[in-house]
Amino acid sequence: MQINEIQDELIEDFAFYQDWMEKYEYIIQLGKEVPLIEEQYKTEEYIIKGCQSKVWLFPELKDGKIYFTADSDAIITKGLVSLMVKVLSGQTPQDIAKADLYFIDQIGLKEHLSPTRANGLLSMVKQMKLYAIALQAAS
Amino acid sequence: MNTKEILKAINIEKIRADFPILQREVNGKPLVYFDNGATTQKPKQVIDAVAHYYEQMNSNVHRGVHYLSQISTDAFEVTRRKLQAFIHAEHEHEVIITKGTTESINMVATCYGRKFIGEGDEIIVSAMEHHSNIVPWQMLCDEKGCVLKVIPMNDRGELDLDVYKSLFSSKTKIATFTYVSNALGTINPVKEMIDIAHEHQVPVLLDAAQAVQHMAVDVQALDVDFLVFSGHKMYGPTGVGVLYGKEALLNAMPPYQGGGDMIKEVSFEKTTYNELPFKFEAGTPNIEAGICLGEAIDYLNELGLEQIKAYEDELLAYATAELSQVEGVRFIGTAAQKSSVISFVVDGTHPYDIGVILDKLGIAVRTGHHCAQPVMERFGIPGTVRMSLAMYNTKAEVDTLVEGLKRALKMLL
Ligand SMILES: Cc1ncc(COP(=O)(O)O)c(C=O)c1O
Numbered sequence: 039m040q041i042n043e044i045q046d047e048l049i050e051d052f053a054f055y056q057d058w059m060e061k062y063e064y065i066i067q068l069g070k071e072v073p074l075i076e077e078q079y080k081t082e083e084y085i086i087k088g089c090q091s092k093v094w095l096f097p098e099l100k101d102g103k104i105y106f107t108a109d110s111d112a113i114i115t116k117g118l119v120s121l122m123v124k125v126l127s128g129q130t131p132q133d134i135a136k137a138d139l140y141f142i143d144q145i146g147l148k149e150h151l152s153p154t155r156a157n158g159l160l161s162m163v164k165q166m167k168l169y170a171i172a173l174q175a176a177s
Numbered sequence: 178m179n180t181k182e183i184l185k186a187i188n189i190e191k192i193r194a195d196f197p198i199l200q201r202e203v204n205g206k207p208l209v210y211f212d213n214g215a216t217t218q219k220p221k222q223v224i225d226a227v228a229h230y231y232e233q234m235n236s237n238v239h240r241g242v243h244y245l246s247q248i249s250t251d252a253f254e255v256t257r258r259k260l261q262a263f264i265h266a267e268h269e270h271e272v273i274i275t276k277g278t279t280e281s282i283n284m285v286a287t288c289y290g291r292k293f294i295g296e297g298d299e300i301i302v303s304a305m306e307h308h309s310n311i312v313p314w315q316m317l318c319d320e321k322g323c324v325l326k327v328i329p330m331n332d333r334g335e336l337d338l339d340v341y342k343s344l345f346s347s348k349t350k351i352a353t354f355t356y357v358s359n360a361l362g363t364i365n366p367v368k369e370m371i372d373i374a375h376e377h378q379v380p381v382l383l384d385a386a387q388a389v390q391h392m393a394v395d396v397q398a399l400d401v402d403f404l405v406f407s408g409h410k411m412y413g414p415t416g417v418g419v420l421y422g423k424e425a426l427l428n429a430m431p432p433y434q435g436g437g438d439m440i441k442e443v444s445f446e447k448t449t450y451n452e453l454p455f456k457f458e459a460g461t462p463n464i465e466a467g468i469c470l471g472e473a474i475d476y477l478n479e480l481g482l483e484q485i486k487a488y489e490d491e492l493l494a495y496a497t498a499e500l501s502q503v504e505g506v507r508f509i510g511t512a513a514q515k516s517s518v519i520s521f522v523v524d525g526t527h528p529y530d531i532g533v534i535l536d537k538l539g540i541a542v543r544t545g546h547h548c549a550q551p552v553m554e555r556f557g558i559p560g561t562v563r564m565s566l567a568m569y570n571t572k573a574e575v576d577t578l579v580e581g582l583k584r585a586l587k588m589l590l
Pocket of ligand 1: 359
């Protein structure tokens, strides 16, 4: 599926949840589904800075597409990571680098994107795009 | 009055009515504000004074002969006298008005350090300091080649006084520690610690940022050499704070910054510095905050710190008891003497997760390391959830927090 198709699907999913509690419960659930990073990569090198909670993110290039594995020590952050991985994993470096992630706003998580938020969702998105650009150059 | 009578006499509803922000909602829920350690809310007496200053008084201080400059200067100096009385300083000119605790500590590290600290000298700090009472001293160490000696603490978050005593040497030039820990709530035995330092002829800087709003502080009774605190944590405006220093020490120190107000005469050959306190107050101060801090002091005095302490202690005990009923809660900081702060973790969750869900319920707490990373490291945790109380908090709000926490844990665990 294309990035935007996945985004639209998530927007539909989230529309189903009325109040914030259900929304967060869904995010927590998504956290449990994130493709987990291998323990050996949970190092300084793969940590995303600027988070109150820790996030590890590992990219891998396979057949011209980038696959992410990740983890976080905070459950909600892990859910947010999972959302990003869902949207961007398995896409080409070109598509990731130029992706416009409008779904974050539309599912009401925009507050998590401001640069001052402690979860570092913004640094996460930036890092994913940086990996894409680096791997694009390498491939 | 005994504690019971005090608690009966205190009228929390009336106090709450003075704080307009406590009336607002957050995320559709009535605000429950438990982040008072970071900053307190302001009573309308302070808020009104800010508007009054700009509508009726605005003018630079210590400069003009005109009417407005005189009344603003007078009002600014009235605050200095209120501060003097508030901490019971011997002289008015021992009260330097600064931007806040951080600036006050930096002033001492820089000015006292410049004059009295050299290579190989030692500075004693405690293991529970806020970053702003660590980093300025480290910067001095980088510059001068002096070293920090750290007073360790036990598992309850109490400083080890035996080790403290053993840290003094002929090279010790200053000891600095907090009165109340912002991360743990520990009240340190500061009088005893100051006396020990003085036995070694070592002056003490006391960080009272988390003390002055909760208990009466008397610099002469403590015999402390430097005392620092912030206006915004004691119901006053942001951007103003205090450096108290003993006259002889302040006189012996070089000025902090050069500029207007801090000079007597300037020529290109030689400049002579102004007297205390102006020697340390270069440039236009935060006039409005300085003046309005006086209102906050009046407000505290009217309620009385003894009453405030009795009420807050009772609330602290209640909150501690209620939170200890919640399964999984582990307190970080269980000192015998505590004030106004409860830090905790819940195993299996991250403080951040709890903070996010409480926020959705309109409850403001702080999560993270609270600018005290060495404390978190000491306890082997990434951070805590911190509730910090003020005199306007209620038992009902504690109940709301406990319910919110249970709800959060149900979602997270
Ligand atoms: C114990 C302690 N020291 C210093 C500070 C720094 O105060 P400010 O940021 O007002 O300069 C704080 C504030 O969090 C504190 O709690």
